[in-house]
Amino acid sequence: MPTPTPLSEIVALLHTWYPPQTAESWDAVGLVAGDPDQPVSKVMFAVDVTAEVAAEAAEWGADLLVVHHPLFLKGVHGFAATTPKGRTLSTLTKAGCALLTAHTNADRAVGGVSEALASALGLEEVEPILPDPATALDKLTTYVPTDAAAIVRAALAEAGAGAIGDYDFASYSTVGVGRFRPLEGAEPMIGTVGEIETVEENRIEVVLPRARRAEVVRALLAAHPYEEPAYDVVELADARVAETGTGRIGTITRQSLTEFATTVSEALPQTAHGVRVAGDPEHSVRRVAVCGGAGDFLLDDVLATDADVYVTSDLRHHPASEFLEKGGPVLVDVSHWAAEWTWLPVVEARLAEALEGAVETRVSTQCTDPWTMRP
Secondary structure (H helix, E strand, O other): OOOOEEHHHHHHHHHHHOOHHHOOOOOOOEEEEOOOOOEEOEEEEEOOOOHHHHHHHHHHOOOEEEEOOOOOOOOOOOOOOOOHHHHHHHHHHHOOOEEEEOOHHHHOOOOOHHHHHHHHOOOEEEEOOEEOOOOOEEEEEEEEEHHHHHHHHHHHHHOOOOOEOOEOOOOEEEEEEEEEOOOOOOOOOOOOOOOOEEEEEEEEEEEEEHHHHHHHHHHHHHHOOOOOOOEEEEEOOOOOOOOOEEOEEEEEEEEEHHHHHHHHHHHOOOOOOOEEEEOOOOOEEEEEEEEEEEOHHHHHHHHOOOOOEEEEEOOOHHHHHHHHHOOOOEEEEEOHHHHHHOHHHHHHHHHHHHOOOOOEEEEOOOOOOOOOOOO
16 A cells, blocks of 8 residues: 655645646635645546535545636635535545645646647647746856855855756856956955956856846855955846747648547547537648637637637637638637546646656546536
8 A cells, every 4th residue: 555645745746837826816726625744645636626526536535636627716705515615625625635726827837738638639849829938047157266166156056046947056167367456455365465366267157047136146245255256147038939838739630620620529528518610621720729728818819820720618709700700710619628628637647657656546537517418
């Protein structure tokens, strides 16, 4: 029997992959209920935390339920079991099951909702429709006596400089000669007042997040042996394209709209909503834009791409009609629940791999789409 994992450890993993600070300002994400110290042996995943899903989690013995849609999106003064949402949460708490939400922070992330939908539809060369701004970077350069270079490099790294992707403590050094003359009033570590001094120095260069500039400069001044260290900070023009962002666009083997719509229908869980298509059945499709969940807010941005088709949910009559009148790509409207469900097996597999089988996982297949019948 695997040793249970503390809830706090699982929360930390999920927040690393889907940082709460990247959620929209109106959203409500993170740990909703549960003791961070409680042990977790079973984790269930679902799109919505309905009464039926909560009952499933309780019956299975889940210690944590991870959902996409918040149970409480607006502020509440209480959650007594006299309300539907209160009863749902009561079912979980009575069963000792914690609740965590990853919503808009999971939408835009690498391995998130829109990316999972793109993968389910077979898209390749996938990138965000609206990339998030890349982290603003600076480059700091300083000059240090050779015997103190290692100390200064370490201090810069501990303050947050030299982190590049999956690497840290990254820096570049070259050896040269520093020259200076201490003036009256100086207390030089090396050299004599009034005399020109030359010292073998290392030129050290590191990149750093612009937001940490002050901390890194303070660390440099504290660790540098010179009374007046020489350094400069340059703001970098970052041309990198962020991997995170809103929606996704990618490429498939060229096919007709009819063939593509069939692929979409087969790739997603079946619902009463089904798949709705707006466009010529013989329209040629190669470039595909997608957005998990309600995506009509992205129509103007999709219009500016080279997409042949846009797959999303909850498209309204007038925005869709006007979009097509502007010559936009054809539209495929799918169930909101079905599109976002594609993320659940992705995050389940990711957690199972990260914890090396220390927890048992389950994806709920209960359809929580509100539409239940098409006569």
